[in-house]
Amino acid sequence: MAIEVIMPKAGMDMQEGQIIKWYKNEGDYVERGEILLEIMTDKVNMEVEAETSGYLLKILKNNGETVPVVTPIGYIGEKGEEIPEVKESKETVQDKLEIKEEIEEIKTKEEPEVLEIKDKIRATPAARRMARERNINLLEVKGSGPKGRIQQIDVENYKEGDIKITPLARRIAEVEGIDLENIIGSGFEGKIIKEDVLKLVGKEEKNITEEVMEDGRTRVVPMSNMRKIIAKRMSESYFSAPTFTLNTEVDMTKVIELRRTVKEQILEETKKKITITDIILLATARALKNHPLVNASLSEDGENIIYHDYVDLAMAVGLENGLLTPVIRGADKMTLTEIVVAAKDVTERTINMKLLPHELQGSTFTVSNLGMYGITHFDPIINQPNSAILGVNTIVEKLVPVDGKAKVKPMMTLSLTVDHRVIDGVVGAKFLQDLKSLLENPIKILI
Template sequence: MTDDKLRATPAARKLADSLGIELSSVTGSGAKGRIHKDDVENYKATNTVKITPLAKKIAEDLGVDLALVTGSGVNGKIKKRDVLALLEEEKPAAPVAEPAPVAEEDTNLEKIPMSPMRKVIAQRMTESYLKAPVFALNYEVDMTNLIALRKQVLDPIMDKTGNKVTFTDLIGLAVVRNLMKPEHKFINSSLNPEGTEITVHKYVNLGIAVGLDEGLLVPVVKDADKMSLSEFVTESKSLIKATQAGKLKPDQMSGSTFSISNLGMFGIDSFNPIINQPNSAILGVAATHQKPVVVDGEIVIRPIMKLTLTIDHRVVDGMNGAKFMVDLKHTLENPMELLI
């Protein structure tokens, strides 16, 4: 996301520009993360260390004291490799032991140390799994009309944006439209760490899980509720490309209000995704298969896709989750509503 798209006051923009500070690195204290002049001043006072966004993210997640890190970049700028190098240095030395007989190494085994990213993923998934009592809802969706709609809009959106619209885009936009309905507000909410207060978001920041060889990242389409289909396609593709290139900024990975995980391209029949805390729900999208179904009393073959909604039962009741899925199923089976 460019600085021009960030919420910030004119005074904050002017000060950031004069100080050479990227607004995407500043955390806003205003409504919906709006950045004020005080936020820029606080950032300047507490961020005198020159560091890349990725290195800063890793240091924050792993609790690394930046004062102990020596930067190898231009003018001492700290890079990812510098943070990881310090972690290697801080590993406790192996205790000196009496020489022992050398056991023959089992060539059928390979031991791989967990990377810093893998450790963070493991910690967050464990916390989410153990903290939230979850409830999964499974639905089947007839994709006949959505497949037809995608064929119709494929060329126009490609001509307009240079990007190919995917089923994830269409499903994502359908999710966003339904999340904005007042009756589904708790699906688009979050619970504070103490478990005492629910925050209902009157906007949708949609997280889209992206799998990489080294781990899972969730880039966030900010203010997706204000986007047309072509705008959503453009923003989601930009974020996914940045993720795959390792250029995703910390601000582009934070602030989600709901997330989607699509494993359909791998032929998965169904799965129960783990909630991306502090979201109260996540949607799992599986593969589409040709199946016999009954339509108007006759057996016909239709493309059927399975969806799974995992909800945090502390925030969302099963009935409310079911009502959301009924509305989402209706939208996907009558997708012209997305273009109105």
């Protein structure tokens, strides 16, 4: 019986995924656990492995197509096997997945203690059972038995920190004589994929092609999948929410002093350097607790306001090919040191594309900092379903009046864009007023 390949549901909020690339063609043989295709969901690339061995009988959805979750996108089975017509709803597919899981669980309990070989993986029944219980892919376990057969002891000795690599990438590395310890995986959860090995030997594939126009001076380059999703999300936000932006100037003298005072201690304790952004993030989280409407969101039907009694703070992180907004969970409960560690962690993993889909979802408020690029003012676009976003600008030395005298002060503009369906001007102004007070007296955020 042909087995469906479905668009996986990677996270509660995932509704659809875009197929980036099929790594197999119709008619190709695929081993269980081998990478079958790559998808993008919420701007995160994710590999989909084959759940069974067999021939890729049919590809139902092609590269570039966006597909609802748990929808069939292909079939794997025996050569020449017929496939059923695809008429099932998402709910029907989900029901079948749940039934399949129950059957697999029953099979695990009733598996006879006899030696068997499945899907070209030589392993004892005890080893298979333990691998299922520990969620270990047998393709990643090296067997110590006859002809490389995987024994129970091999699964017991398997370490979670062992190198995660697709079978194809491992074969290429063996042929090319590549040391896997020197490769940083770019696949799901850091797994080494074919492209990582090819890149190291200078044989990487080019996925984006450009067209040179007849005049020889104009190039047409297709948008990347990430760029397409960003364009879609920003358009939806811009055209669905009536917005306005409020601006205020902040004296950053004491923030700079605070950073100078604690930077050595935090560096010694965490091995991380504290930045002005870290202090702004903490102050923002504190201010949001006093202004729940700014931390709220509008329901999908537009009939209700959803209040959040927590602050999950998203940070805008710019990449060469797009923008991602990883989330710091529970930012309002963190200390300054914890914010430093959390911010560095999500930033580094964003740059290296190591985030999981759920880490880009569920924020209640977003901070976008363009200050390091010398920007003095901008109107950020709201990151839906948030109701507001804070734009952070560069610090500029300015002459300001202090007690009747002109003094040079490090001043910074904060730009708050709000959704007028949820937040009125006075609410946004009061939030900015409180945030300004915290930044000009940052000792308050440490108490």
